[in-house]
Amino acid sequence: MEKFKFQIDGKPYETEVLSTEGNIVEMTVNGKKYSVELEEEVAAPVVAAKPAAKQAPAAAPAPKAAAAAPASGNVTTVKSPLPGSIVKIVAQEGAAVKEGDVLLVMESMKMENNITAEFAGTVRKIHVAVSQAVMQDDPLVDIG
Numbered sequence: 001m002e003k004f005k006f007q008i009d010g011k012p013y014e015t016e017v018l019s020t021e022g023n024i025v026e027m028t029v030n031g032k033k034y035s036v037e038l039e040e041e042v043a044a045p046v047v048a049a050k051p052a053a054k055q056a057p058a059a060a061p062a063p064k065a066a067a068a069a070p071a072s073g074n075v076t077t078v079k080s081p082l083p084g085s086i087v088k089i090v091a092q093e094g095a096a097v098k099e100g101d102v103l104l105v106m107e108s109m110k111m112e113n114n115i116t117a118e119f120a121g122t123v124r125k126i127h128v129a130v131s132q133a134v135m136q137d138d139p140l141v142d143i144g
Contacts, residue, residue, distance in 0.1 A: 008083050011136060029082065039111070075124050075144035078115065080134045084108030089130060091123045091141060103141050106134070117143060 002017040018026040018033075025036040088105040091097060097117040104115050104126075124142040128134060 009135065075142045077139045078103060078118070078141045078143060080106070080136055080138045080140055082108050082136050084134060086128045086130055086132045086134065087112055089126060091126065093123050093126055095123050097121060097123060097143065104128070115140060119143070
């Protein structure tokens with residue numbers, strides 16, 4: 001469908017909107033597939049006369065940090081899926097989390113997104129603070 005290329009703080013991003021159905025948008029960001037839930041239903045497919053920053057909010061991925069479950073005794077770092085700002089930290093160091101638990105909330109492209117645990121484990125370290133700006137792939141939380 002629609003493809004967009006843009007830069008945020010000098011870092012290039014390529015997005016492609018694969019489909020829209022109601023307020024759910026299936027898309028890729030730098031080759032990784034995301035399912036995005038928009039706050040409002042999309043009446044018609046987004047049509048871009050030219051790539052512009054205004055189009056980015058409709059193409060914002062729902063952050064779901066990719067991480068494989070760590071082997072016993074190992075620690076895996078959940079990384080920021082895109083640039084943004086930390087709004088709220090839900091997890092606490094030393095707390096047990098299960099897959100799908102919200103670790104923190106970050107704002108990116110004017111949307112608040114939950115960063116969730118991809119697997120069960122214990123929060124070993126929180127690398128960020130509320131109001132801190134983060135870039136894509138910055139470490140957020142260590143889970144082991």
